[in-house]
Amino acid sequence: MEKRIVRVGHWFGALALLGLGLWTVLVISAPPERIQGVVQKILYVHVPCVPPAYLGFILTAIGGLGYLRTRRAAWDRLALAGAEVGIVFCTLIVVSGPIWAKAVWGHWWVWDLRLTMTLVLWFLYVAYLFIRALAFGSDTARTFAAVYGIAGTAVIPFVHYAVRLAGGSAMHPSTPASGGTLPASMAYPLLAGLGTFLLVFLYLLTRRFEVAGLESRLLEAGGSSEDH
Amino acid sequence: MGYLLAAYAVVLGTLSGYAVRLARRRRALLAELTHAGHDPRHGGDLASPREAEPGSPGEISS
Numbered sequence: 541m542e543k544r545i546v547r548v549g550h551w552f553g554a555l556a557l558l559g560l561g562l563w564t565v566l567v568i569s570a571p572p573e574r575i576q577g578v579v580q581k582i583l584y585v586h587v588p589c590v591p592p593a594y595l596g597f598i599l600t601a602i603g604g605l606g607y608l609r610t611r612r613a614a615w616d617r618l619a620l621a622g623a624e625v626g627i628v629f630c631t632l633i634v635v636s637g638p639i640w641a642k643a644v645w646g647h648w649w650v651w652d653l654r655l656t657m658t659l660v661l662w663f664l665y666v667a668y669l670f671i672r673a674l675a676f677g678s679d680t681a682r683t684f685a686a687v688y689g690i691a692g693t694a695v696i697p698f699v700h701y702a703v704r705l706a707g708g709s710a711m712h713p714s715t716p717a718s719g720g721t722l723p724a725s726m727a728y729p730l731l732a733g734l735g736t737f738l739l740v741f742l743y744l745l746t747r748r749f750e751v752a753g754l755e756s757r758l759l760e761a762g763g764s765s766e767d768h
Numbered sequence: 769m770g771y772l773l774a775a776y777a778v779v780l781g782t783l784s785g786y787a788v789r790l791a792r793r794r795r796a797l798l799a800e801l802t803h804a805g806h807d808p809r810h811g812g813d814l815a816s817p818r819e820a821e822p823g824s825p826g827e828i829s830s
Contacts, residue, residue, distance in 0.1 A: 578769060578772055579769075579771050579772050581772055582771070582772055582775045582776075585775055585776055585779045585780075586775065586779075589779065628782065628783070628786050631782070632778065632779050632782055632783075635778050635779075636775045636778060636779055639771050639774050639775045639778070640771070640775060642771065643771035643772075740783055743787070744783075744786060744787060744790065747787070747790040747791070747794065748790060750794060751790055751793050751794050751797065754794065754797035754798065754801065755797060757801060758797055758800055758801055758804070761801060761804045761805075762804065
């Protein structure tokens with residue numbers, strides 16, 4: 541199974557490169573928005589980071605469940621890869637959002653529910669990676685990480701439905717940006733971005749999964765692995 | 769325009785930087801495994817790659 545995952549990863553990489561080319565053309569040719577102007581194009585790079593971040597954390601929970609059921613290290617490596625790549629995308633949400641906010645709202649950060657919950661989600665999984673790094677390899681640490689990873693996904697619905705939970709008083713728009721309310725010239729680059737970033741995520745996930753496998757094999761072979 | 773370029777630079781720079789970091793780490797690990805006498809492609813000892821049992825510590829496929 542692991543060999544197959546690594547092999548499929550190369551295809552994800554090749555498809556992601558093709559997607560990036562198409563996405564770039566569509567983003568450049570998309571018209572500037574009437575009120576925000578050209579800065580609205582941050583949408584095409586900010587929103588596509590959201591599904592990969594959620595997916596990474598969901599895979600951490602799936603990997604945790606698989607590990608608790610079977611005690612196979614491959615499930616634990618999937619959980620680790622999901623969390624790390626998920627954190628990369630979650631960091632990009634937390635960084636690109638304030639850049640857009642500063643340009644449009646005039647503030648880098650506002651403590652509204654969605655922004656706050658996204659930051660909470662980010663801290664949760666950074667803590668997950670810290671716990672794993674500090675207690676590398678032991679079965680107890682893997683079990684604790686699995687339970688933590690499963691519990692962490694409970695925050696995702698709060699992030700996703702934060703605007704609704706806040707009764708529409710949050711600064712984000714109340715409808716998720718799925719492309720449905722946008723004109724075609726703006727929806728296509730957004731959809732291309734969503735597809736491409738998902739492929740980039742899958743490529744990075746398979747690569748991280750492979751690296752985690754090589755690290756554990758090196759440990760078993762008696763070598764040194766300073767970076768977990 | 770500056771904000772737009774900053775957002776794109778941060779996102780694309782981080783993703784490509786992370787991909788490069790993973791590729792370097794993978795290459796380094798493969799080199800270390802080879803140096804330690806393990807064939808990374810077979811999961812066993814370089815001298816006898818066929819001896820690796822499925823599920824043994826060095827075996828990558830399940």
